[in-house]
Amino acid sequence: MMLRYLITGATGGFGGHILDYFINNVPLNEFAVSSSQRGKRQYFEGRGVQFRHLDYEDPSTLEVGLRDVQNLLFVSTNTNVIHIDRIHRHHQNVVLAAAKANVRHVWYTSLPFGGFGNDSKVAVQQQHIATEQMLQKSGLTYTCIREGIYTEAFPLFLNWYADTAEIILPCDGEIAFTSREDLAEGTARLMLGGGYENKTVLLTAGETITARGIVDTIIQSTGRELKIRYVSEGEFLAHHTEHDKGKKPVVLFEILASWWTAAARGELKVVDGLLREILCREPLTPHHTVKKLLQEKGDHTWHQNYA
Template sequence: MALKYLITGATGGLGKQVLRHFVENVPLSEFAAASSKASNRFMFEDRGIAFRHVDYNDPESLDTGLRDVENLLFVSSSGLGRIEQHGSLINAAKKAGVKHVWYTSLAFGGFENSSRSPVQAEHVETERLLKESGLTYTSIREGAYAEAFPLFLDWQLERTKLILPADGEVAFTLRADLGEATARIMIRGGYENQIVLLTAGETITARRIVDVINETTGRQIKLEIVSREEYIRRSSTEDTRGKPKEHFEMIATIWNDIADGALSTIHPLMRGILGREPTKPRDALRLLLTEDRDYMYP
């Protein structure tokens, strides 16, 4: 019997939110959760949710896990060899006759492919593979997770001074909103062979993020914007975590990209899909920091 929806990455931050909406709004007989770990089966089956083992590195699990699937939520891999893993899943989806692949991309560059961030280049390459495969697909460029703001700032709780190589507007978007909107767009259907953009309706700068941190937690963090070269030099020498120089070069590239507007694009689709305004970036950050003054991205 055909399975209407399969949700990969169902234990991850985004996939978990997508699954939550399915559980609350779709009959259990119509969808299944998938994970790369077969041992996760029981956490779903104990809740009455069907489970499939889908490991992007395991061809046999791809062959069996994607069998008779109509709509596949293809949550992007976060590990090394991402393009090879994505290519394997795309080939398996085509072989299995999946009717519609819904891919979770990122919003760097908005609808354009101009971003300089290496992570976005891998998503653009995956979109190309999907297009060339002949599969019906929708690439959902998900707004930058509001939950990930400490990663963007490279924030360490004990430090009262932050340095960055640039500043710019970011449409930080709450993951719960993204998960719900992603689920809703899959259930609604359509958007065949298109790129869609899901973002909050507002943006926020690093300087304003620091203000929110200070206002919400009582901290007195100061932000200094320096040149790319000075940022890499100072961060490499002052960091106490043992991070390599390449780590700070990556952060610098992302913020230079942001300064050029890579994450500033906002789009009304998410509001239309949700039927309400998405959580504003500043409200999302306040929520996270009110729940946990020492919040760090897991």
């Protein structure tokens, strides 16, 4: 029997929000979720949700798990952005298996560096573009969804902790930070509505914010003193390698420096009205989301801020 929707990444925050939307709006017999962890079966089936085991590292699980799927939500692998080769292998495995299984429509979650263009110099975006190109050449019907940068991840971008007194960055730029919950709901609605065959779409909030703007919002929301200082890339790397509270490796700060350099070039300032159209309301602005997060929890953090 054909399965209308298969949701990958449902154990993560983004995929989890999508799953919640499906549970509340779609008959349970029309969709299933997948995980690389077989032990998650009991948890999902306990919620009345069908489960399939898919491990991006293991093509045999993909061959079985993607059978009779009409719409596949292909959430990009949760492999650390440091491991570009592994991301490429995982994504290639999924595309090849989806083509072999004759999946009718693949909905792929990409990143927004460069807006609608393909000339970003950011390594992880180049890998997403490579995956988009795999889909284009595969013969599959696809939609590439370039998801806005999660506003919730601002502590990682600023290397901010609740007791941080000074933000040190190599440069600044406008970023269309977007609420993860808005993106999840928008992605779910996009899939359920259908269309957008063989297209690349961009989901973002309607406004941008800079690092300095986030610092101002932190000050306004918490009453804490916080400064921001711009230094050379070498000073940025040296400072955070020595003083980072999260004990992250220098390669991650090299990646962050490349992201801020891209932001300074304008790669993350592109906004699009599609998310507003799909949600039938204005998405939360980055300022509003940062303020909301800090009002709910003054020491809001992001998991990748720690090694």
